Amino acid sequence: MTAEMTQDAAASNAGEPKEVLVTVKDLQRHFPVRAGLLKRKVGVVKAVDDVTFDIYRGETLGLVGESGSGKTTTGRVILQLDIATGGDIDFAGNNVLALSNSDLRALRPRMQTIFQDPHACLNPRMTVASIVGEPLREHEKMLSADREARIHELLKLVGLAPEHANRYPHEFSGGQRQRIGIARAIALNPDFIVCDEPIAALDVSIQAQVVNLLLELQEELGLTYLFISHDLSMVRHMADRVAVMYLGKIVELAEVDDLYDRPLHPYTQALQSAVPVPDPIVERSRERVILEGDIPSPSNPPSGCRFRTRCPIATERCESEEPEFREVRAGQWVACHYADQQQNAGG
Amino acid sequence: MDEVVLDVDGLHTRFRTQDGTVHAVNGVDFELRAGEFLGVVGESGSGKSVTMMSLLKLIPMPPGEITDGTARFGDMDLLQLDAQGLRDVRGGRIGFIFQDPMTSLNPVIPVGKQITEAILLHTDSSKAQAKERAEELLHLVGIPDPKQRLKNYPHEMSGGMRQRVMIAMAIACSPEIIIADEPTTALDVTIQAQIIDQVRRLQDELGTAVVWITHDLAVVAGLADRVLVMYGGRVVEEARVDVLYSNPQHPYTRGLLASLPRLDQQGHELVSIDGQPPNMLREPVGCSFAPRCEYAFDRCHTETPQFVEVAIGQKVACHFDLNKGEPR
Numbered sequence: 318m319t320a321e322m323t324q325d326a327a328a329s330n331a332g333e334p335k336e337v338l339v340t341v342k343d344l345q346r347h348f349p350v351r352a353g354l355l356k357r358k359v360g361v362v363k364a365v366d367d368v369t370f371d372i373y374r375g376e377t378l379g380l381v382g383e384s385g386s387g388k389t390t391t392g393r394v395i396l397q398l399d400i401a402t403g404g405d406i407d408f409a410g411n412n413v414l415a416l417s418n419s420d421l422r423a424l425r426p427r428m429q430t431i432f433q434d435p436h437a438c439l440n441p442r443m444t445v446a447s448i449v450g451e452p453l454r455e456h457e458k459m460l461s462a463d464r465e466a467r468i469h470e471l472l473k474l475v476g477l478a479p480e481h482a483n484r485y486p487h488e489f490s491g492g493q494r495q496r497i498g499i500a501r502a503i504a505l506n507p508d509f510i511v512c513d514e515p516i517a518a519l520d521v522s523i524q525a526q527v528v529n530l531l532l533e534l535q536e537e538l539g540l541t542y543l544f545i546s547h548d549l550s551m552v553r554h555m556a557d558r559v560a561v562m563y564l565g566k567i568v569e570l571a572e573v574d575d576l577y578d579r580p581l582h583p584y585t586q587a588l589q590s591a592v593p594v595p596d597p598i599v600e601r602s603r604e605r606v607i608l609e610g611d612i613p614s615p616s617n618p619p620s621g622c623r624f625r626t627r628c629p630i631a632t633e634r635c636e637s638e639e640p641e642f643r644e645v646r647a648g649q650w651v652a653c654h655y656a657d658q659q660q661n662a663g664g
Numbered sequence: 665m666d667e668v669v670l671d672v673d674g675l676h677t678r679f680r681t682q683d684g685t686v687h688a689v690n691g692v693d694f695e696l697r698a699g700e701f702l703g704v705v706g707e708s709g710s711g712k713s714v715t716m717m718s719l720l721k722l723i724p725m726p727p728g729e730i731t732d733g734t735a736r737f738g739d740m741d742l743l744q745l746d747a748q749g750l751r752d753v754r755g756g757r758i759g760f761i762f763q764d765p766m767t768s769l770n771p772v773i774p775v776g777k778q779i780t781e782a783i784l785l786h787t788d789s790s791k792a793q794a795k796e797r798a799e800e801l802l803h804l805v806g807i808p809d810p811k812q813r814l815k816n817y818p819h820e821m822s823g824g825m826r827q828r829v830m831i832a833m834a835i836a837c838s839p840e841i842i843i844a845d846e847p848t849t850a851l852d853v854t855i856q857a858q859i860i861d862q863v864r865r866l867q868d869e870l871g872t873a874v875v876w877i878t879h880d881l882a883v884v885a886g887l888a889d890r891v892l893v894m895y896g897g898r899v900v901e902e903a904r905v906d907v908l909y910s911n912p913q914h915p916y917t918r919g920l921l922a923s924l925p926r927l928d929q930q931g932h933e934l935v936s937i938d939g940q941p942p943n944m945l946r947e948p949v950g951c952s953f954a955p956r957c958e959y960a961f962d963r964c965h966t967e968t969p970q971f972v973e974v975a976i977g978q979k980v981a982c983h984f985d986l987n988k989g990e991p992r
């Protein structure tokens with residue numbers, strides 16, 4: 318059985334059958350490591366290494382993992398902002414990696430991105446109106462009056478006022494700049510948005526504003542999100558399903574409640590146990606799994622299971638044999654030799 | 665109650681910049697008791713770092729200027745110390761740990777040498793004793809193979825390892841106080857958990873008073889005995905950790921807690937705080953939170969609320985009594 322079929326089956330069990338919008342299959346992005354005067358290739362960083370998952374239309378797939386695990390690269394490759402060195406990507410029935418440049422260009426409006434640092438990607442010399450209107454100018458033939466109306470509509474959708482249209486990015490706070498970035502991302506009515514750490518640079522009191530906005534827009538416009546974040550608490554709040562990455566691999570993927578309440582991979586378990594909760598009484602009673610050691614270098618990952626050097630239950634088998642990414646429970650995919658034991662132990 | 669080791673009163677710090685005067689710290693009062701763990705939370709720009717750095721004149725002066733206040737530490741006022749006095753206290757009786765270890769570690773000197781130099785500066789140990797102590801310290805902060813590691817340069821270590829070295833340096837001279845400014849913010853969460861676990865154990869062992877600055881309310885929940893909440897350059901609430909999270913009395917604290925997602929819960933709506941943090945270039949008039957506060961009434965916009973005790977060990981700077989639902 319293929320990955321898509323089983324994930325589909327799991328989804329349809331839960332209720333109405335779901336439409337797959339994005340399929341990523343055995344996706345790879347290997348970066349050459351060059352050294353010396355002649356810039357000879359001395360190795361590779363397997364930033365994304367055989368990653369497989371589906372994203373259903375209208376859902377939020379959370380993608381979590383520590384720094385360098387390959388989250389951003391995965392998002393960039395799906396949007397074809399970076400090349401794939403292997404695997405397949407299907408977007409709404411299009412074989413993305415086989416598309417001609419003009420077909421890809423025609424598809425681009427449907428896939429957008431929101432970045433972590435709204436400051437870095439907003440041109441400081443452009444007004445808000447021209448920033449938000451730029452995709453409209455590039456991709457749509459519109460009368461300028463219609464365009465202006467659309468810009469005002471977009472600003473309103475993201476909670477900005479029409480009078481903001483003629484100001485410049487530096488006149489706005491971080492949260493407001495993120496709203497400008499969001500308005501631009503939804504300008505062309507996309508199906509799919511990769512949100513790469515959209516709240517990481519924002520003040521705590523502003524994060525909920527932006528998250529609530531993203532949820533409202535999803536509801537209103539039927540958007541599908543890949544929500545990349547290292548904030549596991551926020552991902553629990555946002556996502557329908559969650560994938561956990563470690564050194565270029567997805568180690569676990571499941572419905573949000575399964576992943577948080579019954580994690581089956583030792584890394585997911587440790588990651589969760591490391592996240593503090595804003596409640597002193599809960600904190601005092603928590604048992605912590607403290608992982609030993611540091612995250613290994615992605616250019617020289619451990620053999621077998623990449624997590625084995627820090628895994629509390631690793632055995633010799635983990636060193637010699639790479640665990641298969643398989644469905645251990647309905648809709649719950651895990652890459653660990655001992656996931657079944659974890660499950661039986663009441664994981 | 666334990667003895668007060670640090671008593672800060674009416675601290676004011678500002679920066680004169682091209683854009684105008686930044687009113688960074690506008691009357692901060694707090695006490696730190698021996699052996700206690702004090703959390704300081706607040707969002708970016710609320711004055712957490714400047715407050716603590718002002719105490720040892722670690723802010724650039726100019727443009728920085730401490731315009732008022734006292735900071736009693738033993739029998740001295742830290743704010744009155746001369747350069748020599750400051751050097752003795754810094755890294756000696758008060759240790760600092762910063763978010764980015766690279767700002768305090770010298771990149772071209774092996775870490776072992778940096779630790780031994782700190783020890784030699786503040787104690788009368790011999791070179792051999794200092795070296796031995798450095799090794800012992802690295803072991804204490806959980807660095808494997810400390811003898812080898814002493815020879816490493818900072819860039820040869822991971823971020824988590826460097827932060828451990830910073831902790832080792834901070835505790836090297838058995839300080840009475842450690843001030844840690846977002847020491848784990850730049851680290852991955854599994855590494856943060858390692859460092860927090862280490863600090864908790866060290867504090868049990870050494871009994872040093874710790875001030876831990878963070879914007880993450882979850883991090884201090886499990887660490888702190890007491891918490892200060894800062895907003896707009898002031899402490900707006902102070903309480904024992906249990907009370908702060910279960911019965912916050914400042915609308916900002918309450919709003920922050922309601923806006924946080926929780927790992928152990930799903931489905932509750934995040935209630936966001938509308939509006940923006942205050943512009944520190946404006947001289948604060950009234951309560952800095954008033955423009956964003958759902959309870960604000962006319963007095964809030966004109967009169968600065970006093971920081972007063974509303975229950976045993978709980979102080980709040982707010983004109984509105986949340987319990988009674990009416991102005992105080």
Ligand SMILES: Nc1ncnc2c1ncn2[C@@H]1O[C@H](COP(=O)(O)OP(=O)(O)OP(=O)(O)O)[C@@H](O)[C@H]1O
Binds near residue numbers: 349362388389547615
């Ligand atoms: N252009 C590049 N050339 C070489 N290596 C790269 C490049 N881009 C990313 N990498 C490497 O690929 C790995 C994955 O990086 P990526 O940015 O996708 O991680 P991430 O999960 O998004 O991390 P973070 O949480 O820090 O954003 C890292 O080891 C990174 O150094």
Ligand SMILES: Nc1ncnc2c1ncn2[C@@H]1O[C@H](COP(=O)(O)OP(=O)(O)OP(=O)(O)O)[C@@H](O)[C@H]1O
Binds near residue numbers: 686706709715724727
């Ligand atoms: N050297 C400086 N020159 C001018 N203004 C400064 C300087 N250092 C700090 N400030 C200002 O003082 C105010 C308080 O800053 P502070 O660094 O204490 O905030 P913080 O609470 O530590 O925030 P963060 O969470 O971002 O570290 C801010 O408005 C900041 O911009």
Ligand code: SF4
Binds near residue numbers: 583622628653
């Ligand atoms: S495969 Fe082995 S090393 Fe990897 S997570 Fe499972 S038990 Fe740990």
Ligand SMILES: [Mg+2]
Binds near residue numbers: 388
């Ligand atoms: Mg990234």
Ligand SMILES: [Mg+2]
Binds near residue numbers: 712713714845
């Ligand atoms: Mg700071």
